Amino acid sequence: xxxxxxxxxxxxxxxxxxxxxxxxxxxxxxxxxxxxxxxxxxxxxxxxxxxxxxxxxxxxxxxxxxxxxxxxxxxxxxxxxxxxxxxxxxxxxxxxxxxxxxxxxxxxxxxxxxxxxxxxxxxxxxxxxxxxxxxxxxxxxxxxxxxxxxxxxxxxxxxxxxxxxxxxxxxxxxxxxxxxxxxxxxxxxxxxxxxxxxxxxxxxxxxxxxxxxxxxxxxxxxxxxxxxxxxxxxxxxxxxxxxxxxxxxxxxxxxxxxxxxxxxxxxxxxxxxxxxxxxxxxxxxxxxxxxxxxxxxxxxxxxxxxxxxxxxxxxxxxxxxxxxxxxxxxxxxxxxxxxxxxxxxxxxxxxxxxxxxxxxxxxxxxxxxxxxxxxxxxxxx
Amino acid sequence: xxxxxxxxxxxxxxxxxxxxxxxxxxxxxxxxxxxxxxxxxxxxxxxxxxxxxxxxxxxxxxxxxxxxxxxxxxxxxxxxxxxxxxxxxxxxxxxxxxxx
Numbered sequence: 001x002x003x004x005x006x007x008x009x010x011x012x013x014x015x016x017x018x019x020x021x022x023x024x025x026x027x028x029x030x031x032x033x034x035x036x037x038x039x040x041x042x043x044x045x046x047x048x049x050x051x052x053x054x055x056x057x058x059x060x061x062x063x064x065x066x067x068x069x070x071x072x073x074x075x076x077x078x079x080x081x082x083x084x085x086x087x088x089x090x091x092x093x094x095x096x097x098x099x100x101x102x103x104x105x106x107x108x109x110x111x112x113x114x115x116x117x118x119x120x121x122x123x124x125x126x127x128x129x130x131x132x133x134x135x136x137x138x139x140x141x142x143x144x145x146x147x148x149x150x151x152x153x154x155x156x157x158x159x160x161x162x163x164x165x166x167x168x169x170x171x172x173x174x175x176x177x178x179x180x181x182x183x184x185x186x187x188x189x190x191x192x193x194x195x196x197x198x199x200x201x202x203x204x205x206x207x208x209x210x211x212x213x214x215x216x217x218x219x220x221x222x223x224x225x226x227x228x229x230x231x232x233x234x235x236x237x238x239x240x241x242x243x244x245x246x247x248x249x250x251x252x253x254x255x256x257x258x259x260x261x262x263x264x265x266x267x268x269x270x271x272x273x274x275x276x277x278x279x280x281x282x283x284x285x286x287x288x289x290x291x292x293x294x295x296x297x298x299x300x301x302x303x304x305x306x307x308x309x310x311x312x313x314x315x316x317x318x319x320x321x322x323x324x325x326x327x328x329x330x331x332x333x334x335x336x337x338x339x340x341x342x343x344x345x346x347x348x349x350x351x352x353x354x355x356x357x358x359x360x361x362x363x364x365x366x367x368x369x370x371x372x373x374x375x376x377x378x379x380x381x
Numbered sequence: 382x383x384x385x386x387x388x389x390x391x392x393x394x395x396x397x398x399x400x401x402x403x404x405x406x407x408x409x410x411x412x413x414x415x416x417x418x419x420x421x422x423x424x425x426x427x428x429x430x431x432x433x434x435x436x437x438x439x440x441x442x443x444x445x446x447x448x449x450x451x452x453x454x455x456x457x458x459x460x461x462x463x464x465x466x467x468x469x470x471x472x473x474x475x476x477x478x479x480x481x
Contacts, residue, residue, distance in 0.1 A: 034412065034421060059421035077420050100425060118426060142427065159427070185456075203456060235451065235458030238417060239427065300414050301463055325413070343413065366413070 024069040024086050028330065028372035030341065030348060031061045031074075032365040038063075038074060039364050040086055043332060043339075043372060046350055046360035050089035056080040056096075062103040062369060065376035066128060067110035072371070073128070075104040081115055083131060086373075093131040097124050105148040105381055112169055114154040116146035123156055123167065125174075135174045137167060145189025145200060145242065147380045149213060155179065157186040157200050164189075164200060164211060164220065180220040182209040187257075188242035191380035201242050202227075203257060210270060223270035224254075224263065233258025234281065238299035241284050248287045248311040253294055255282035262296065264314055274314045279305045284328060288353055289335035293317070297326045297340075306340060308356065318356050322349040330370035341367035398467040411472055418456065423476070427456055431476055444473035 026043040037053040055061075057078040064073050071092060074082045079098035082091055100119035106112065106128060112135075113126045121142050125135035141158035149155050152169040164179040164186075184204030191198050191213075200209040200220075208224045240255035247253075251273060252265040262276040262285060280302030287294050288308075296307045303325050308318040323342025330339050337359070340349045343366050350360035375381050399407065412421055418428035429435065436444070448469040451459035460469065 033416075057420055057422050057424070059416045060426055077426060078422070078424065100420070102426070187456075235460070235462065236456070237414065237458055237460075237463075239456065344409070 022087070024373050026373075027069070027086050028339075028370060029063055029072050029074075029084070029086070030362075030364050030367045030371075031058050031063065031369040033058045033061065033343070033368040034366040036076075037365065038072070038084060039362075039367070040089055041339075041348070041362060041370075043337075046362065048362050048364070052084050052089050052091065054091065055082050055084075055094075058368070060102060063371040063375075064104060064106045064113070064381050065371070065373050066106070067376055069373035069376045071128075072373075073104065073106065073113050075101055075115055077101065079117065079119075081113065081126065081131060083128075095126070095131050097126070097133070102142070102144060103146055105146055105154060106376075107148055107152045107154070107169065108150045108379070109152060110376075112152065112154075114146055114148070114156075114167070116143035116156050118142040121158070121160070123154065123165075125154070125167070125169070135167065135169065137165070137174075137176055144186060147189065147191040147198065149191065149198075150195050150379060155189075155191070155198050155211075155213070157182055157189050159185055159187070162186060162204070164198070164209075166213075166218075179211050179218050182211075182220045183207055183222065187239050190242040193247055193379065195379050199242065199252070201240065201254070201257070203236075203239070208254065208265075221270075224265065224272060227254065227256070227263060227272075234260075236281065236299065237301070238281070238283050238303075240282060240299075248294060249292065251311060253285050253287075253309075253311065255285055255296075257281075262294075262309065262314075264311075276309055276314045276316065278309075278316070279307055279319060286329055286331065287311075288338065289331055289333065291335055291353070293353075295329050295338060297329060300325065303327075320351065320356065322351070322358070323347060327368045328370050330372055333372065333374035339370050339372075341370055343367060399471045403468070404471065407468055407471055408475065411475060436476055439477065441470065441473040441477055444476065445469040448472055 030039040040050040056076045083093040098117040104115040122139035141160035146156040168175040183202040187203040189200040198211040254263045264273040280298030324344035348362040423431040
């Protein structure tokens with residue numbers, strides 16, 4: 001009965017003049033970066049079902065979801081944090097919490113939203129329900145690579161000062177700990193799917209830093225000492241992203257910085273196993289769920305191509321050209337499809353991952369990130 | 382006086398050096414690709430702000446050189462492999478024109 005009442009309430013809302021959608025498990029959102037809007041998409045129908053506008057500068061936007069998959073939290077470049085209701089396609093709450101921000105994450109219990117900021121630097125933590133400020137960790141450095149860590153914790157790194165920190169919200173008082181000095185200009189960081197290792201990529205010097213978060217006293221360990229950018233390398237026209245660092249076949253797959261290569265690293269020994277020459281400089285490397293394959297997109301100007309690589313023999317098995325300026329890829333949670341954004345062709349292109357044939361297209365305005373609600377249940381995001 | 386005269390000529394010079402279709406592509410590149418680091422509204426990000434206040438008084442030639450050769454020791458890459466000097470000039474003037 002309560003459900004019925006909700007359905008009537010939703011039907012009455014002007015935004016839902018057509019068939020109402022009362023479940024969100026196969027929904028997602030696409031960031032339309034130039035127009036500051038969010039396209040709400042239905043994964044099963046291969047269709048856009050609405051647009052939410054007024055989200056500010058989304059030139060570097062990311063999204064995380066509430067545990068019930070109803071609300072999308074959008075982190076905008078201009079410091080805006082917006083809570084979007086995907087059912088009514090409206091803004092449920094919005095705060096401008098800093099001058100310039102880069103991303104964020106939701107705590108494992110779904111109660112806290114942490115945002116990493118560039119200007120002023122530092123991290124702010126909000127109540128996921130009301131977006132009221134509950135924690136403020138100011139800093140003089142741009143923050144990057146913010147992840148959620150089980151136990152109402154968040155970890156992040158700092159671009160200017162090269163440090164990593166952890167904030168713990170499990171007690172009555174927030175507790176902030178420095179995890180260590182991690183190297184010069186970390187550009188992004190990621191948590192392994194088992195929440196064991198926090199991996200930090202460096203731009204200012206060679207190497208990757210790993211921090212064992214299962215350890216009682218976590219400390220940074222440097223590996224791949226010849227990894228990263230130096231003056232001899234190619235210019236980097238787009239910073240690689242590490243959120244998609246794939247973990248497959250007992251390996252990490254890393255984007256080489258300033259090279260047209262993927263690097264395969266043994267997960268246990270942290271030693272380099274192999275390299276795969278690629279079409280361009282990798283930006284996102286994302287594992288196709290329940291498969292041996294990873295999909296890779298590339299930095300401008302070679303960004304019209306996506307390659308598929310087999311993690312067993314490290315060979316490129318397919319090269320696709322979905323459209324101009326491919327910015328992001330998102331898999332259906334079980335891996336059957338991949339949705340790819342082509343910014344300069346103003347469309348989302350959908351591929352079947354078995355046949356690698358195009359099976360759908362959705363018009364979108366300068367689309368960048370694609371986020372399906374299944375992310376609500378993934379650690380680190 | 383010379384400076385004022387030069388400023389008055391800038392928009393003309395900028396549009397004269399690059400063909401119209403290329404100018405459209407360059408504008409898109411500035412907004413989208415430069416915007417990845419500097420923000421779509423040029424208010425900054427990993428890269429410095431390139432807004433009116435930020436660029437106030439900047440020399441267009443110096444700006445074009447930064448575009449072409451990057452800033453060593455930072456994340457600003459040299460765009461020379463992708464742009465001609467005329468196109469870098471056009472971008473410098475495009476950014477400065479936005480001040481008005």
